[in-house]
Amino acid sequence: MKRDERGGAASVGGLTGVTRGLWVEEPAVRYRLPDPVRTAAVRAVLVASVTLVEAMVALLATLADSWLAFPMVVAAIASTVGATWAVLDVWVTRQVWNQRHGVVSVPSSTARRLRRERRAARRAAREAQREEERAIRGAARRPGRAAPRARAGHRPRHAPHSPALR
Template sequence: MGTAERREASDESVAVRSQARQGRQAPDRDIPVRRRAGDAVWDEQQQDCRPLWVEEPARKHPMPDPVRSAAVRAVIIIAVTLIQAMVAFLCTLAGSWLAFPMVISSVASTVVATWAVVDVWVTRQVWSQRYGVVSEPSSTARALRRERRAGRRQERAAQREQERIRRRGAAGQLSHS
């Protein structure tokens, strides 16, 4: 077998091998692929493949929607403010006529950005007060409420008992004497 014949054979075998591999491997790891029985190379490759990441459950609850939207709004406003401040600084260094208007707008944007951050904080507090009350079993307030409820239950039971006694006593009387 000459060099040319070997080259043709090796090129052919490379092409055959790559086609065979492409038939076995999926372009994405999430796509299931049919494999042939007894394919030892495939089994070894499957054992070596690990997922790129493993999803873990979130430890904290995600931010409520109103708080999240206020936070996104605040981040966008802060980013624009920082860009404005940088442009004002560069215009000042360049001695451009645009420096003064940019400084004035940067000051105004700083006030708006501060307002946006306060809005996030207030929105979070309001949401927590409306929906985020967490009562734990060890909470003192919960124990006090439980005691008050038990006391009111006992008072109502005692009143019902008194009413029952009063009705029985009144039902047994024939006259008012």
Template sequence: MGTAERRGAPEKGAGARGTALRSPEQPDRDIPTAEHGASDRYAGATDGHPYAGAADRQGTRTAHRQLWVEESARRRRMPDPVRTAAVRAVLIISVTLIQAMVAFLCTLAESWLAFPMVISGVVSTVVATWAALDVWVTRQVWNQRYGVVSAPSSTARALRRERRRARRQARATERAQERIRRQGGAGQLSHP
């Protein structure tokens, strides 16, 4: 029995009440409508959907809500060479840790594989240390080449201001001395 037949069928007893559908104009009790704070997800529904135009029927239309809001990252993205070195270091360190665990388990089991695993674990430890240092060196090199921002800090500005003030004062003192010399020593009490 289709939806149209169920809507038009007369209700017969208590069992028929559960299968009969409400008319689209009658709001469900558990679904909020626009007047009771309907959420935005019902506003943009298409025809054929059970909640199509629920907000439109009430005479109000709400704006679509975005799925997510992009927030600016707290930290800047790592430069590509540094990121490559970091990924390489993480992979090497994880393989080293797996080798160390296998060497430990082989030692406990007194397997012949314990000695080769210990030797390869020592070699892997050296390589993992190199990989971790490589991340640091790559980061320092990148910062030295591309990371310098030519903006003076407040401390540098204050030092420059003090130096300028001292130079101005020295020039003013020098001009005053030059003026006294040009006047031919007028105002001096004794000659040197």
């Protein structure tokens, strides 16, 4: 990029050509972590950095043949276990937060919308079927209307062929 294209280049007469502000807002590529997850992550970074410092001190004390070498090696091993625990804590905290608060991502929200539409369609179909059954039951219960009678000499469609019915 050339110096003049940046917009912040000084002109011949001084700083009169500056068109861009001091602070330029750019959209975030990723969203910010939730507070509990961020707290666990900061804790994990601090524990891991202390572990690295202890390991370095243990190495240097061992090379210097100091009496501090053995206690520092033991402390570094214990801190490694603690750092592993802290990293697992970040992972578990993130999973718990996602389950409790529900992360809306495009694929899952689309699937959720489709599921909601399917449920609504099934509910509407069940309601229509119930209404139809109510209408049939209501027609059968109405006074003054007799049930349809079989015509004389008419055999039901699925009746067995017997000489008595002919």
